[in-house]
Amino acid sequence: MEFKFTVSGRISKPVHEVFEAVADPAKLSGYFTTGGAKGRLETGAVVSWDFHDFPGAFPVNVVEVVPDDKIVLSWGAAPEGDDTGNYDTTVTMTFAPIDDNTRTLVSITEEGWKQTATGLKSSYGNCEGWTGMLAAMKVYLEHGINLREGFYK
Numbered sequence: 703m704e705f706k707f708t709v710s711g712r713i714s715k716p717v718h719e720v721f722e723a724v725a726d727p728a729k730l731s732g733y734f735t736t737g738g739a740k741g742r743l744e745t746g747a748v749v750s751w752d753f754h755d756f757p758g759a760f761p762v763n764v765v766e767v768v769p770d771d772k773i774v775l776s777w778g779a780a781p782e783g784d785d786t787g788n789y790d791t792t793v794t795m796t797f798a799p800i801d802d803n804t805r806t807l808v809s810i811t812e813e814g815w816k817q818t819a820t821g822l823k824s825s826y827g828n829c830e831g832w833t834g835m836l837a838a839m840k841v842y843l844e845h846g847i848n849l850r851e852g853f854y855k
Contacts, residue, residue, distance in 0.1 A: 703817070704813065704817075705813070705814075705815040705817065705821050705822060705825040706811065706812070706813035706814075706825075707811065707812060707813075707825065707828075707829045708809055708810065708811040709809070709810050709829060709832050709833045709836060710807060710808065710809040710810070710836075711807075711808055711836035711837070711839075711840060712800065712805050712806070712807055712808075712840075713805065713806050713808060713839060713840045713843055713844065714804065714805050714840075714843075714844050715805070715806060715843045715844065716799070716803050716804065716806065717770045717771075717797050717798070717799045717803060717806045718770050719806075719843065720797055720806040720808060720839070720843065721769065721770045721771075721773075721797050721806075723839055723842070723843055724743065724773060724795060724839075725742060725743040725744075725767065725769075725773065726742060727739035727740055727741055727742060727749065730751075732842060732848060733838045733839055733841075733842035733843075733848050733849065733850060734835050734838055734839065734850065735751045735752060735753060736752075736753050736754040736755070736850050736851075736853075736854060737751075737752030737753050737754055737757065737759065738751075738752050738759075739751050739752070740759070743764050743767055743773055743775075744764060744767055745764060745765070745766050745767045746764060747764040748761050748762070748763055748764070749761070749762050749764060750762070753854070754854040755854040760777065760778065761777070761778075762775050762776075762777045763775060763776045763777065763790070765792070770797060771796065771797060772794065772795065772796050772797070773794075773795040774792065774793070774794050774795075775792070775793040775794075775795075776790040776791065776792050776793070777790055777791065777793070778790055779791045779814070779815055779816070779821070779824055780820055780821075780823070780824040780827075781820075782816065782818060782820050782821075783820065789814070789816065790814065791812055791813060791814040791815055791824075791828070792812065792813055792814050793810065793811070793812045793832075794810070794811045794812075795808065795809070795810050796808070796809045808836060808839070810832045810835070810836065812825070812828050812829070812832065834850070837849060838850050
């Protein structure tokens with residue numbers, strides 16, 4: 703069985719505004735990367751994300767960006783604790799206009815974990831993280847509230 707998930711949510715803002723809330727590091731830092739984000743998400747870039755719940759900035763590789771449509775990232779999976787080496791998972795975010803572009807459907811898929819107990823545990827943790835990101839983005843964009851502020855620290 704492949705370890706892969708997709709989470710989705712609807713945000714009552716146009717696609718461009720929702721896309722920019724992910725691509726722009728200042729906006730992303732306002733609701734998701736509690737320790738800050740550095741670098742705009744552009745194809746080929748390596749940016750830095752930091753979280754209070756996982757202290758220490760880490761690199762995020764930007765594989766592909768199609769403005770207002772799709773962002774594909776890769777980043778390091780949790781170490782297995784053996785000699786099998788490090789590896790990355792792939793995150794694909796899509797942004798689809800709905801209701802005459804007054805709302806946006808955001809879908810996030812992550813895949814590529816090893817078929818191990820560590821891979822399974824990591825996939826569940828990241829599923830939780832992306833679900834939290836979607837909820838935080840919705841509240842931030844629709845109501846200006848940082849849902850994650852003080853949540854982890």
